[in-house]
Amino acid sequence: MSQKKKAVSASQNKTQRRSQVCLDEDDEDAHFSQITSSQVQRAREHFTPVQIDRKVAEVVQFILIKDQKKIPIRRADIGKHVIKEYKGIYTEIMNRVCRTFEQVFGLQLVEIDPKNHIYILINKLEPIHGEPVSMRPGNPKTGLLFVILSVIFMKGGVIKENLVWNTLKKLRVDPGEKHDEFGDVKKVVTDEFVRQKYLEYVKIPHTEPVEYEFRWGLRAEKEVSKLKLLEFVGELFGQDPQSWTQQFREASTAETSSQRT
Numbered sequence: 001m002s003q004k005k006k007a008v009s010a011s012q013n014k015t016q017r018r019s020q021v022c023l024d025e026d027d028e029d030a031h032f033s034q035i036t037s038s039q040v041q042r043a044r045e046h047f048t049p050v051q052i053d054r055k056v057a058e059v060v061q062f063i064l065i066k067d068q069k070k071i072p073i074r075r076a077d078i079g080k081h082v083i084k085e086y087k088g089i090y091t092e093i094m095n096r097v098c099r100t101f102e103q104v105f106g107l108q109l110v111e112i113d114p115k116n117h118i119y120i121l122i123n124k125l126e127p128i129h130g131e132p133v134s135m136r137p138g139n140p141k142t143g144l145l146f147v148i149l150s151v152i153f154m155k156g157g158v159i160k161e162n163l164v165w166n167t168l169k170k171l172r173v174d175p176g177e178k179h180d181e182f183g184d185v186k187k188v189v190t191d192e193f194v195r196q197k198y199l200e201y202v203k204i205p206h207t208e209p210v211e212y213e214f215r216w217g218l219r220a221e222k223e224v225s226k227l228k229l230l231e232f233v234g235e236l237f238g239q240d241p242q243s244w245t246q247q248f249r250e251a252s253t254a255e256t257s258s259q260r261t
Helices: 003-033 035-044 049-068 075-105 142-153 161-170 185-195 219-225 226-237 245-260
Strands: 105-112 118-123 158-160 199-203 214-216
Touching: 035 075, 049 075, 049 118, 075 105, 075 118, 105 219, 118 219, 142 158, 142 161, 142 185, 142 199, 142 214, 142 226, 158 161, 161 185, 161 214, 185 199, 226 245
Parallel strands: none
Antiparallel strands: 105 118, 158 214, 199 214
16 A cells, blocks of 8 residues: 555545534533433432432532542533543532532532533632632742733734744743743643643634734633732723723623623
Protein backbone atom coordinates (compact mmCIF):
# COMPACT_ATOMS: atom_id res chain seq x y z
CA MET A 1 0.00 0.00 0.00
CA SER A 2 1.33 3.45 -0.95
CA GLN A 3 2.11 6.08 1.67
CA LYS A 4 -0.80 8.19 0.36
CA LYS A 5 -3.30 5.34 0.69
CA LYS A 6 -2.02 4.56 4.19
CA ALA A 7 -2.51 8.19 5.20
CA VAL A 8 -6.05 8.24 3.77
CA SER A 9 -6.87 4.94 5.50
CA ALA A 10 -5.54 6.19 8.85
CA SER A 11 -7.55 9.39 8.49
CA GLN A 12 -10.72 7.42 7.73
CA ASN A 13 -10.14 5.19 10.76
CA LYS A 14 -9.74 8.23 13.02
CA THR A 15 -12.93 9.75 11.60
CA GLN A 16 -14.81 6.49 12.18
CA ARG A 17 -13.53 6.31 15.78
CA ARG A 18 -14.60 9.90 16.43
CA SER A 19 -18.00 9.20 14.89
CA GLN A 20 -18.40 6.11 17.06
CA VAL A 21 -17.53 8.12 20.17
CA CYS A 22 -20.19 10.68 19.23
CA LEU A 23 -22.72 7.91 18.63
CA ASP A 24 -21.92 6.36 21.99
CA GLU A 25 -22.34 9.71 23.71
CA ASP A 26 -25.66 10.30 21.93
CA ASP A 27 -26.83 6.85 23.02
CA GLU A 28 -25.95 7.68 26.63
CA ASP A 29 -27.99 10.90 26.49
CA ALA A 30 -30.89 9.33 24.59
CA HIS A 31 -31.27 6.65 27.27
CA PHE A 32 -32.10 9.25 29.94
CA SER A 33 -34.99 10.73 27.97
CA GLN A 34 -36.55 7.34 27.13
CA ILE A 35 -37.10 6.07 30.69
CA THR A 36 -40.76 5.72 31.73
CA SER A 37 -42.19 6.05 35.25
CA SER A 38 -42.85 2.30 35.42
CA GLN A 39 -39.22 1.61 34.49
CA VAL A 40 -38.12 3.97 37.25
CA GLN A 41 -40.26 2.12 39.77
CA ARG A 42 -38.90 -1.27 38.70
CA ALA A 43 -35.33 0.03 38.76
CA ARG A 44 -35.79 1.42 42.28
CA GLU A 45 -36.84 -2.04 43.50
CA HIS A 46 -33.51 -3.50 42.37
CA PHE A 47 -31.44 -1.40 44.79
CA THR A 48 -31.42 -1.01 48.55
CA PRO A 49 -31.43 2.46 50.20
CA VAL A 50 -27.80 1.87 51.22
CA GLN A 51 -26.80 1.15 47.63
CA ILE A 52 -28.53 4.31 46.41
CA ASP A 53 -26.86 6.36 49.16
CA ARG A 54 -23.50 5.00 48.07
CA LYS A 55 -24.19 5.84 44.42
CA VAL A 56 -25.19 9.40 45.33
CA ALA A 57 -21.88 9.78 47.19
CA GLU A 58 -19.97 8.43 44.17
CA VAL A 59 -21.60 10.96 41.84
CA VAL A 60 -20.85 13.81 44.27
CA GLN A 61 -17.20 12.73 44.43
CA PHE A 62 -16.95 12.42 40.62
CA ILE A 63 -18.30 15.94 40.10
CA LEU A 64 -16.07 17.44 42.81
CA ILE A 65 -12.98 15.88 41.21
CA LYS A 66 -13.93 17.28 37.81
CA ASP A 67 -14.61 20.69 39.33
CA GLN A 68 -11.14 20.90 40.87
CA LYS A 69 -9.85 21.67 37.39
CA LYS A 70 -12.99 23.64 36.51
CA ILE A 71 -13.81 21.09 33.82
CA PRO A 72 -17.49 21.22 32.76
CA ILE A 73 -19.32 17.97 33.54
CA ARG A 74 -21.24 16.13 30.83
CA ARG A 75 -24.36 14.14 31.66
CA ALA A 76 -23.16 11.35 29.35
CA ASP A 77 -19.94 11.04 31.36
CA ILE A 78 -21.83 10.83 34.65
CA GLY A 79 -23.97 8.06 33.19
CA LYS A 80 -21.09 6.16 31.62
CA HIS A 81 -18.52 6.39 34.40
CA VAL A 82 -20.60 6.56 37.58
CA ILE A 83 -24.34 5.94 37.24
CA LYS A 84 -23.93 2.84 35.03
CA GLU A 85 -26.59 0.25 35.91
CA TYR A 86 -28.46 2.83 38.03
CA LYS A 87 -29.62 4.75 34.93
CA GLY A 88 -33.23 3.87 35.66
CA ILE A 89 -33.16 6.11 38.74
CA TYR A 90 -30.81 8.75 37.33
CA THR A 91 -33.20 11.63 38.04
CA GLU A 92 -33.72 10.56 41.65
CA ILE A 93 -29.97 10.22 42.20
CA MET A 94 -29.19 13.60 40.61
CA ASN A 95 -31.90 15.35 42.66
CA ARG A 96 -30.23 14.04 45.80
CA VAL A 97 -26.80 15.00 44.45
CA CYS A 98 -28.02 18.58 43.90
CA ARG A 99 -29.46 18.74 47.43
CA THR A 100 -26.15 17.45 48.83
CA PHE A 101 -24.19 20.15 47.02
CA GLU A 102 -26.55 22.88 48.22
CA GLN A 103 -26.96 21.75 51.83
CA VAL A 104 -23.47 20.40 52.54
CA PHE A 105 -21.12 22.35 50.27
CA GLY A 106 -23.05 25.55 49.54
CA LEU A 107 -22.69 24.80 45.82
CA GLN A 108 -25.19 24.66 42.98
CA LEU A 109 -25.05 22.28 40.01
CA VAL A 110 -26.09 24.37 37.01
CA GLU A 111 -26.80 23.23 33.45
CA ILE A 112 -25.01 25.72 31.17
CA ASP A 113 -25.68 23.88 27.91
CA PRO A 114 -29.18 22.29 27.79
CA LYS A 115 -28.62 20.94 24.27
CA ASN A 116 -25.54 18.90 25.18
CA HIS A 117 -26.41 18.56 28.89
CA ILE A 118 -23.26 20.13 30.30
CA TYR A 119 -23.06 21.20 33.95
CA ILE A 120 -20.83 23.27 36.21
CA LEU A 121 -20.68 23.86 39.95
CA ILE A 122 -21.09 27.42 41.17
CA ASN A 123 -20.76 28.81 44.67
CA LYS A 124 -24.10 29.78 46.25
CA LEU A 125 -22.51 31.35 49.32
CA GLU A 126 -22.48 35.11 49.74
CA PRO A 127 -19.45 36.63 47.98
CA ILE A 128 -16.79 38.62 49.76
CA HIS A 129 -17.74 42.33 49.71
CA GLY A 130 -16.92 43.88 46.36
CA GLU A 131 -15.52 40.65 44.94
CA PRO A 132 -17.16 37.95 42.82
CA VAL A 133 -17.10 34.47 44.35
CA SER A 134 -14.95 33.03 41.58
CA MET A 135 -12.34 35.75 42.08
CA ARG A 136 -11.45 35.01 45.68
CA PRO A 137 -7.73 34.91 46.53
CA GLY A 138 -5.88 31.63 46.34
CA ASN A 139 -5.16 31.12 42.67
CA PRO A 140 -3.23 33.86 40.84
CA LYS A 141 -4.93 32.88 37.58
CA THR A 142 -8.27 34.16 38.88
CA GLY A 143 -6.84 37.68 38.91
CA LEU A 144 -5.70 37.29 35.32
CA LEU A 145 -9.15 36.02 34.33
CA PHE A 146 -10.85 38.86 36.21
CA VAL A 147 -8.89 41.47 34.27
CA ILE A 148 -9.84 39.89 30.93
CA LEU A 149 -13.52 39.55 31.85
CA SER A 150 -13.54 43.19 32.99
CA VAL A 151 -12.10 44.44 29.70
CA ILE A 152 -14.56 42.37 27.66
CA PHE A 153 -17.52 43.62 29.71
CA MET A 154 -16.51 47.27 29.59
CA LYS A 155 -15.96 47.07 25.81
CA GLY A 156 -19.45 45.79 25.07
CA GLY A 157 -19.11 42.04 25.44
CA VAL A 158 -16.72 41.18 22.62
CA ILE A 159 -13.16 42.32 21.88
CA LYS A 160 -10.37 41.41 19.49
CA GLU A 161 -7.58 39.37 21.02
CA ASN A 162 -4.99 42.09 20.33
CA LEU A 163 -6.74 44.33 22.85
CA VAL A 164 -6.47 41.59 25.48
CA TRP A 165 -2.76 41.09 24.86
CA ASN A 166 -2.07 44.85 24.88
CA THR A 167 -3.98 45.25 28.15
CA LEU A 168 -1.99 42.45 29.77
CA LYS A 169 1.29 43.94 28.54
CA LYS A 170 0.40 47.18 30.34
CA LEU A 171 0.14 45.05 33.47
CA ARG A 172 3.59 43.57 32.72
CA VAL A 173 2.12 40.23 31.68
CA ASP A 174 3.52 39.54 28.21
CA PRO A 175 1.71 36.70 26.37
CA GLY A 176 4.87 36.14 24.34
CA GLU A 177 7.01 35.38 27.39
CA LYS A 178 6.84 32.75 30.11
CA HIS A 179 5.42 34.27 33.29
CA ASP A 180 6.58 33.28 36.79
CA GLU A 181 3.01 32.79 38.06
CA PHE A 182 1.05 31.83 34.94
CA GLY A 183 3.61 30.05 32.80
CA ASP A 184 2.50 30.19 29.16
CA VAL A 185 0.05 33.09 29.40
CA LYS A 186 -1.38 32.68 25.92
CA LYS A 187 -2.07 28.99 26.51
CA VAL A 188 -3.74 29.71 29.85
CA VAL A 189 -6.03 32.30 28.26
CA THR A 190 -6.86 30.64 24.92
CA ASP A 191 -6.87 27.02 26.09
CA GLU A 192 -7.39 26.62 29.85
CA PHE A 193 -9.91 29.42 30.37
CA VAL A 194 -11.75 28.37 27.20
CA ARG A 195 -11.97 24.69 28.25
CA GLN A 196 -13.26 25.81 31.64
CA LYS A 197 -15.97 27.81 29.83
CA TYR A 198 -14.89 31.12 31.34
CA LEU A 199 -14.02 32.51 27.91
CA GLU A 200 -15.00 31.98 24.29
CA TYR A 201 -12.19 32.37 21.76
CA VAL A 202 -13.78 32.73 18.34
CA LYS A 203 -12.30 33.08 14.86
CA ILE A 204 -13.48 36.23 13.09
CA PRO A 205 -14.82 35.33 9.62
CA HIS A 206 -13.18 36.70 6.47
CA THR A 207 -10.03 38.06 8.15
CA GLU A 208 -6.60 37.81 6.54
CA PRO A 209 -4.39 37.23 8.41
CA VAL A 210 -6.75 35.30 10.68
CA GLU A 211 -7.99 37.24 13.72
CA TYR A 212 -9.77 36.06 16.86
CA GLU A 213 -12.07 37.68 19.40
CA PHE A 214 -12.94 36.99 23.03
CA ARG A 215 -16.36 36.80 24.70
CA TRP A 216 -17.56 35.75 28.15
CA GLY A 217 -18.01 31.99 28.39
CA LEU A 218 -21.04 30.16 29.77
CA ARG A 219 -19.42 29.58 33.18
CA ALA A 220 -18.53 33.26 33.56
CA GLU A 221 -22.12 34.25 32.73
CA LYS A 222 -23.39 31.97 35.50
CA GLU A 223 -20.66 32.48 38.09
CA VAL A 224 -19.42 36.07 37.87
CA SER A 225 -21.47 39.03 39.11
CA LYS A 226 -21.30 41.83 36.54
CA LEU A 227 -22.46 44.31 39.16
CA LYS A 228 -19.60 43.38 41.52
CA LEU A 229 -17.21 43.51 38.60
CA LEU A 230 -18.41 47.00 37.68
CA GLU A 231 -17.99 48.12 41.29
CA PHE A 232 -14.39 46.88 41.12
CA VAL A 233 -13.74 48.83 37.91
CA GLY A 234 -15.32 51.91 39.54
CA GLU A 235 -12.96 51.64 42.51
CA LEU A 236 -10.04 51.16 40.12
CA PHE A 237 -10.80 54.37 38.21
CA GLY A 238 -12.25 56.30 41.16
CA GLN A 239 -15.66 56.64 39.49
CA ASP A 240 -19.24 55.85 40.42
CA PRO A 241 -20.23 52.58 38.66
CA GLN A 242 -23.43 54.31 37.48
CA SER A 243 -21.34 56.70 35.39
CA TRP A 244 -21.00 53.86 32.88
CA THR A 245 -24.70 53.97 32.02
CA GLN A 246 -24.89 51.10 29.53
CA GLN A 247 -22.75 48.71 31.58
CA PHE A 248 -24.59 49.56 34.80
CA ARG A 249 -27.96 48.89 33.17
CA GLU A 250 -26.75 45.54 31.80
CA ALA A 251 -25.17 44.56 35.15
CA SER A 252 -28.31 45.50 37.11
CA THR A 253 -30.52 43.53 34.72
CA ALA A 254 -28.25 40.49 34.97
CA GLU A 255 -28.24 40.74 38.77
CA THR A 256 -32.05 40.90 38.94
CA SER A 257 -32.34 37.96 36.56
CA SER A 258 -29.92 35.80 38.57
CA GLN A 259 -31.81 36.49 41.81
CA ARG A 260 -35.03 35.23 40.24
CA THR A 261 -33.49 31.88 39.23
